[in-house]
Amino acid sequence: MASKISLMGEIVTLTLVNTLEGTPGLRYIWNTFKPLLQGKVLYTPDTPAVRLMMKEANSTFHALAMLKELADLWDELGPRVWDFLQNSSQVNSLRALLANPVFAALLNQRLNGTQWTASLLANFLYNGPPKGRPPGLPPYDWRNAYNSTTGILKLLSSFLGCLDLNKFEAAPTESRLVGRALELLQNGTFWAGVVFENLQPNSNQPPPYVRYKIRMDIDDAERTxxxxxxxxxxGARDNSFNDLRYIWGGFAYLQDMMDHGIIRVQTSKTQPLGVFAQQMPYPCFVNDA
Structure with missing residues (x-):
């Protein structure tokens, strides 16, 4: 089942990528965001302290990977949920109770002030043909909710399957990192490289002050x-198409991920901290061109 799901995800991904790359109007947009969606983040050196910080920085993609795994598991759990709601003795007993006028009256008293009634609950658990539904009740039951959930999870799984959620890749040295980056640039799957500069080779914990640099393709970042x-x-360099490369090139997002990862390692705090970033300010002026 898992291999079948993986194969379907690969087919959807391949179809989507071919469509984006084959459409002139979308090709530029896809080439811009492809490194962020399918690209790798290389890092060096490959030491215990660096791996610890990169693990924390990867928490966002780890959460997405868990979400995809949950969506993929629905193909196995979904039929069990359907069988439970359709045929289980527990749900059938609940249906029988809701059909009892005395129990329904007591339940309506408990549900007073809410949007639910015993008849609405019985309607939601209804498992018969549409023509047998009591008149005056909405034509929506657990089967509609099940089908909607299945459709959403399949769409989510297909979308997340198009992303490379295993973003971070180690390199032993900076020169090897550059070589690997040049290889990834050939197919547009290089996001950035992270080089830590002041770490001890075998240290398990980072120093109080961590120095690192982010290396990117010059076309995706500002020239220095x-x-x-x-x-x-x-005028200010605030044109979203020609300027703001630190934003749409992914530099700012990666820096934010790294900073939060380092903060979590240093402080052992999971509460996210706010970050305020601003480009070099430009003096006020009147555009009289």
């Missing part, structure tokens, strides 16, 4: 060899 464009015009 100049402070002003050659053809410069007054």
């Amino acid at each position: 060899n100049k402070v002003k464009e050659r053809l410069w015009s007054p």
Whole structure:
């Protein structure tokens, strides 16, 4: 069953990727977000302390992986849920109780002030043909909820199957990291590289002050060899298409993940902390062009 689910996810992913890459209007958008969705984050050095920080930084993708696993398990658990609601003696006994006028009257007293009544509960647990449903009740029961849940979970599983949730990959040295990054750039699956600079080789815990740098493809980040464009015009560099590369290139998101991962390792606190980031401010001006 698991291999069947995996195969279906691969087919959906391949179809979606081929559609995005084969559509001229969507190809540029896909190439922009492909490193974030299917790309790898390389890191070095591969030491116990670094692995600990990367594990914490990967918590978001780990949660998504668990969600996908839960969605995939529905193919096995779903039929059991259906059989339980359709044929189990427990649910059939509950249906019989709801059909009892005395029990229904007592239950309605307990449900007073809510949106539920005994007849609505009985209608939700109804498992007969549509024509046999009591008149005046909505044509919605547990089977509709089951089918909706199944459809949502299949869609979620297919979508998450298009993502590479095993993002982080170790490299022994920075030079090896660069070599691996060049390989991944060939098919657009390199997001970034993280290089830690002040760690002891065999330390199990990071130092109080952690220094790291993020290396990215120059097309996905701001250049650092100049402070002003050659053809410069007054105004803030806030154009969402030409500027803000730290945002749409994924630099800011990765930095936020790394900072929170390091904070959790250093403080052992799971409560998320807010982060406020701002690009270099630009003085107020009047655009009279």
